[in-house]
Structure formats: C-alpha cells, structure tokens
Amino acid sequence: MTEFSILCELAKTRMQMQGTGEKSASRKMYRNSLDCLIRIHRKEGVRGINRGMVTTVIRETPGFGIYFLAYDTLTRALGCDADADYIIPKLLLAGGMSGMASWISTYPVDVIKSRLQADGVGGANRYDGIVDCVRQSWRVCRGINRGMVTTVIRETPGFGIYFLAYDTLTRALGCDADADYIIPKLLLAGGMSGMASWISTYPVDVIKSRLQADGVGGANRYDGIVDCVRQSWRREGWRTxxxxxxxxLLRAFPVNATTFATVTLFLINGG
Structure with missing residues (x-):
C-alpha cells in the first residue's frame, strides 16, 4: 500500500507540473498517470520512481496522527455529539482546524517532497537528494514559503469536508460497534470521504504544487497565487x-479507507 501510494503521489505531482518546464515539450509530456510513471522509469530509472519517497513517508506518518488527535480533541471540546446543536458547522470547524494543526507541523517537508518529485520535468535534474534540495531551497528562503497560502486554503476546507463526510457516511451506513458488516462499511465511508475531500479542493492543490516547485527547473515563473492561476489558465485551459x-483518487480511496477503518476499530475496541 505504501509503495502504491507513493507512486500515485509522484504521478499526481508530475501531471500537475506539466507545462511549467523550460522546454515547450513539457506541456504534453504525459498522456495519463500510467504513461507518466512508465516514462519516468524509462528516463530516470528506479531513482526517478522513488523521488520524494522518504519525504512522503516523513510527512504522512506524523501527519495522520496529528489529524486524528487534533480532531478528537476538538470534537470533544466543541461538543460534537450526535444530538448536538449546529453539529455540521462544529464538525467542519474541528476538521478544518485539525488540518491546520497538521499543516503547521509538516509543511516544510511537503515543500521538499514537491520539489523533489517535480525535479527533472522539462529539463535536467537539479537535486542530488533530500539534503541538497533542503540546502538549495533554504538558500532562497522564499522557496520554503512558496505555496503556503494555497496549502492553508486547501487544508482547512479540505479536512473539514473530510471528517464531515466520514461522520455523515458512518451514520448513514449504520456503523455502530455491534453492526453487521462493520469493516466493509467503515472502508466504504473512509474511502468515499477521502475522495470527496480531494475532489472539492483539487484545483487549489494544483496551484499549491506549482508554487512549491516553482524555480526547480530554473528561474521562478510565478509572482504569486493569482499570477499562477492566470498563467496556468491562459497557457493550458481548465484541464490544468x-x-x-x-x-x-486511485490513491485516496484505499489509503483513507484503511486509515479511517483502522482508527475507528481501534477506538471501538477501547484503544
């Protein structure tokens, strides 16, 4: 599951970065995600396929822990019981704030992950590894901070929808502790919640990735969020x-299905 998740994350970043390289050929380098991975393997070998692997693990391992710890703490503090007043706004707030809590702790790693995975798009590779990427990005301090605002815009509503969708679906499916078929129900609710979160914020994620990786292949292309949106739309249209x-989405369903089901079953069994 980890390797599958990393490959999907790499394909996502490379697909998002099409059209940003110095060479015009980078605009339509990949036909789809599978073609993207095949071409990366042919051109860059195993090292190319594994770009950003370590940073992805470093980001996601504590990230999910912080999400759920913050969410549990906030739902208790806000009184998010089934019969509570204003339950939907409370769940959205708890989810959004938990996303913010995780973002604060993992954002620098996310930037390095994006820059490593985008390295080589439309040109030669620039970084020798994680340490070299950190060193070069830190030298231009703005590189670490690029995409910060778009990440906040994505994480806050994205995780609000994420947890609200899961809570709504588990109630609708009847995911009580003694319910029949509890595991399939939890897997379905978790997978659908992850997909709903990504679909609702995906355009923002594209801009975030482009800003975070801006300058990897040479000089910076974008002056900020608005300029990135404008240039991306003008050069490539809405499909960008x-x-x-x-x-x-292929990654979101299994990853979030197993994550939510594992956490929920752990809590049900008195963890």
Missing part, C-alpha cells in the same frame, strides 16, 4: 486544474 486527479 484536473491533471493528476485520476491517480489522486
């Missing part, structure tokens, strides 16, 4: 904001 969505 859906590139990589297929691999993202």
């Amino acid at each position: 904001f859906t590139r990589g969505l297929t691999s993202t």
Whole structure:
C-alpha cells in the first residue's frame, strides 16, 4: 500500500507540473498517470520512481496522527455529539482546524517532497537528494514559503469536508460497534470521504504544487497565487486544474479507507 501510494503521489505531482518546464515539450509530456510513471522509469530509472519517497513517508506518518488527535480533541471540546446543536458547522470547524494543526507541523517537508518529485520535468535534474534540495531551497528562503497560502486554503476546507463526510457516511451506513458488516462499511465511508475531500479542493492543490516547485527547473515563473492561476489558465485551459486527479483518487480511496477503518476499530475496541 505504501509503495502504491507513493507512486500515485509522484504521478499526481508530475501531471500537475506539466507545462511549467523550460522546454515547450513539457506541456504534453504525459498522456495519463500510467504513461507518466512508465516514462519516468524509462528516463530516470528506479531513482526517478522513488523521488520524494522518504519525504512522503516523513510527512504522512506524523501527519495522520496529528489529524486524528487534533480532531478528537476538538470534537470533544466543541461538543460534537450526535444530538448536538449546529453539529455540521462544529464538525467542519474541528476538521478544518485539525488540518491546520497538521499543516503547521509538516509543511516544510511537503515543500521538499514537491520539489523533489517535480525535479527533472522539462529539463535536467537539479537535486542530488533530500539534503541538497533542503540546502538549495533554504538558500532562497522564499522557496520554503512558496505555496503556503494555497496549502492553508486547501487544508482547512479540505479536512473539514473530510471528517464531515466520514461522520455523515458512518451514520448513514449504520456503523455502530455491534453492526453487521462493520469493516466493509467503515472502508466504504473512509474511502468515499477521502475522495470527496480531494475532489472539492483539487484545483487549489494544483496551484499549491506549482508554487512549491516553482524555480526547480530554473528561474521562478510565478509572482504569486493569482499570477499562477492566470498563467496556468491562459497557457493550458481548465484541464490544468484536473491533471493528476485520476491517480489522486486511485490513491485516496484505499489509503483513507484503511486509515479511517483502522482508527475507528481501534477506538471501538477501547484503544
């Protein structure tokens, strides 16, 4: 599951970065996510396929822990019981704030992940590894901070929808502790929640990735969020904001299904 998740994440980032390289050929380098991975393997070998692998694991391992810890703490503090007043706004707030909590702790790693995975798009590779990427990005301090605002815009509503969708679906499916078929129900609710979260915020994620990786292949192309949106729309049209969505959803369902089911069953069994 980990390797599959990493491959989907790599394909997503590379698809999002099409059209940003110095060479015009980078605009339509990949036909789809599978073609993207095949071409990366042919051109860059195993090292290319594994770009960003370590940073992805470093980001996601504590990230999910922080999400759920913050969410549990906030739902208790806000009184998010089934019969509570204003339950939907409370769940959205708890989910959004938990996303913010995780973002604060993992954002620098996310930037390095994006820059490593985008390295080589439309040109030669620039980084020798994680340490070299950190060093070069830190030298231009703005490189670490690029995409910060778009990440906040994505994480806050994205995780609000993420947890609200899961809560709504588990109630609708009847995922009580003694319910029949509890595991399939939890897997379905978790997978659908992950997909709903990504679909609702995916265009913002494209802009986030482009800003975070801006300058990897040479000089910076974008002056900020608005300029990135404008240039992306003008050069490539609306399809720009859906590139990589297929691999993202293929990854989102199994990853979030297993994550939510594992956490929920752990809590049900008195963990």
